[in-house]
Amino acid sequence: MNVDWSIISGFLPHLMDGARVTLYITVMGLAGGMLIGAIVGLMRAYGGHVINGLAFVYVEVIRGTPIVVQVMFLYFALPVLASIRIDPMTTAILAIMINAGAYIAEIVRGAVLSISKGLTEAGLSIGLPRWKVIVYIVGPLAFRRLIPPLGNQCIVSLKDTSLFIVIGVSELTRTGQEIMAANFRAVEIWTAVAVFYLIMTGTLTMILRMIEKRMRIL
Amino acid sequence: MSAIIKFHNVSKHFGSLKVIDEVDLEVRRGEVVVLVGPSGSGKSTLLRCINGLEMISGGDLIVDQLSVKGGNKVLREIRQEAGMVFQQFNLFPQMTALENIAFGQRQVRHVGRQEAKRHARELLDKVGLADKEAHYPHELSGGQQQRVAIARSLAIKPKVMLFDEPTSALDPELKQEVLNVMRTLADEHMTMVVVTHEMSFAKQVGTRLIFMEHGKIAVDGKPAEVIDSPPNDRMRDFLRHV
Numbered sequence: 008m009n010v011d012w013s014i015i016s017g018f019l020p021h022l023m024d025g026a027r028v029t030l031y032i033t034v035m036g037l038a039g040g041m042l043i044g045a046i047v048g049l050m051r052a053y054g055g056h057v058i059n060g061l062a063f064v065y066v067e068v069i070r071g072t073p074i075v076v077q078v079m080f081l082y083f084a085l086p087v088l089a090s091i092r093i094d095p096m097t098t099a100i101l102a103i104m105i106n107a108g109a110y111i112a113e114i115v116r117g118a119v120l121s122i123s124k125g126l127t128e129a130g131l132s133i134g135l136p137r138w139k140v141i142v143y144i145v146g147p148l149a150f151r152r153l154i155p156p157l158g159n160q161c162i163v164s165l166k167d168t169s170l171f172i173v174i175g176v177s178e179l180t181r182t183g184q185e186i187m188a189a190n191f192r193a194v195e196i197w198t199a200v201a202v203f204y205l206i207m208t209g210t211l212t213m214i215l216r217m218i219e220k221r222m223r224i225l
Numbered sequence: 226m227s228a229i230i231k232f233h234n235v236s237k238h239f240g241s242l243k244v245i246d247e248v249d250l251e252v253r254r255g256e257v258v259v260l261v262g263p264s265g266s267g268k269s270t271l272l273r274c275i276n277g278l279e280m281i282s283g284g285d286l287i288v289d290q291l292s293v294k295g296g297n298k299v300l301r302e303i304r305q306e307a308g309m310v311f312q313q314f315n316l317f318p319q320m321t322a323l324e325n326i327a328f329g330q331r332q333v334r335h336v337g338r339q340e341a342k343r344h345a346r347e348l349l350d351k352v353g354l355a356d357k358e359a360h361y362p363h364e365l366s367g368g369q370q371q372r373v374a375i376a377r378s379l380a381i382k383p384k385v386m387l388f389d390e391p392t393s394a395l396d397p398e399l400k401q402e403v404l405n406v407m408r409t410l411a412d413e414h415m416t417m418v419v420v421t422h423e424m425s426f427a428k429q430v431g432t433r434l435i436f437m438e439h440g441k442i443a444v445d446g447k448p449a450e451v452i453d454s455p456p457n458d459r460m461r462d463f464l465r466h467v
Contacts, residue, residue, distance in 0.1 A: 125311055126317065128309075129309075129311060129315035129377075132378075133377065135333060139332055
């Protein structure tokens with residue numbers, strides 16, 4: 008077995024490009040996922056039977072199917088069903104959005120419901136409309152509690168981008184695969200890819216820790 | 226004096242459970258009505274119907290000429306006229322004592338920041354906590370938190386104050402500081418409806434005592450009279466246990 012770490016430097020720019028694509032999908036996907044998650048989570052927490060039911064179906068469908076199946080569906084089944092063709096990159100971002108959105112919805116719902124009902128009643132009893140109770144009282148408290156699980160979901164989603172290899176998005180894992188196919192340097196390449204992921208998730212962890220330190224959990 | 230709260234044949238069900246059973250009651254301005262009764266008798270629910278935290282299932286309930294059945298907007302108006310103090314204080318934990326009090330005025334009464342702060346300081350002083358304005362709720366004792374909670378309700382300038390077992394979560398020595406604040410309010414002729422187990426408070430401060438049982442008003446009279454000579458066995462039995 009001959010392992011030659013020095014060859015990695017030659018592929019570094021290529022891997023960097025892959026990492027950039029991974030980050031791009033993650034950031035765009037999570038931005039959308041957080042928006043969806045916030046809306047659906049609030050629908051679950053405050054909605055009546057119908058609204059809550061709709062949100063529940065969405066969460067269950069997404070949580071109950073593998074993300075690979077979701078990607079395949081978006082990329083291969085949707086064009087047949089509705090003649091909507093989307094390019095691989097858009098599919099990737101959309102998949103992360105929809106997938107993370109379902110999990111974040113549950114995180115948001117859990118955080119909102121964990122805030123004592125008494126605080127909502129106190130807010131209502133001074134004459135605040137319900138939306139102000141949510142925005143000024145429950146929201147800020149729930150936000151503090153959803154940071155740890157939300158961070159977890161960010162890391163999961165970042166790693167989930169690696170499966171877009173199946174639809175040919177040149178993210179980090181696919182880039183590693185391409186380099187590998189050319190030179191068969193499995194140990195060096197996959198180690199380098201793993202380190203790239205670790206740097207990204209590690210950075211995320213550090214950011215989260217900073218936010219948590221700044222915000223006392225109440 | 227005129228009635229500010231009127232229950233007309235009010236009922237409240239939780240599913241098949243009848244918690245309030247066709248209650249008629251009028252509370253006049255300046256009265257301090259003490260609600261007592263065994264747990265499950267409906268006294269807390271009765272109180273919570275007044276500001277619409279519980280919706281009534283039958284009859285009508287008028288607060289300051291507004292019906293609690295008038296929809297969300299009317300309900301908000303009622304809540305601005307009927308402040309509530311909770312057993313668990315329920316102060317907003319992310320706000321200081323001063324912010325807790327100023328918040329409602331700014332959001333509900335649309336008072337300016339400086340004016341809200343000034344008024345909040347006045348109220349903190351009134352409840353004896355002028356030196357605690359920058360403290361967060363978790364830095365205050367239970368009695369102090371409850372006094373801030375009273376000030377928070379007063380800040381909205383309500384016409385009626387509703388107290389839901391305000392001293393039940395407090396140590397005996399902390400109860401007095403809260404009861405004293407309530408005594409001051411009564412002296413200022415604030416209309417108050419108080420659910421409590423504090424019989425000495427009922428006797429000294431209450432102008433009227435209502436004993437509830439099975440969702441009905443079983444006794445309604447002068448506190449000293451009905452406590453010293455309970456008009457029925459059930460109330461006599463209850464008083465022996467508090």
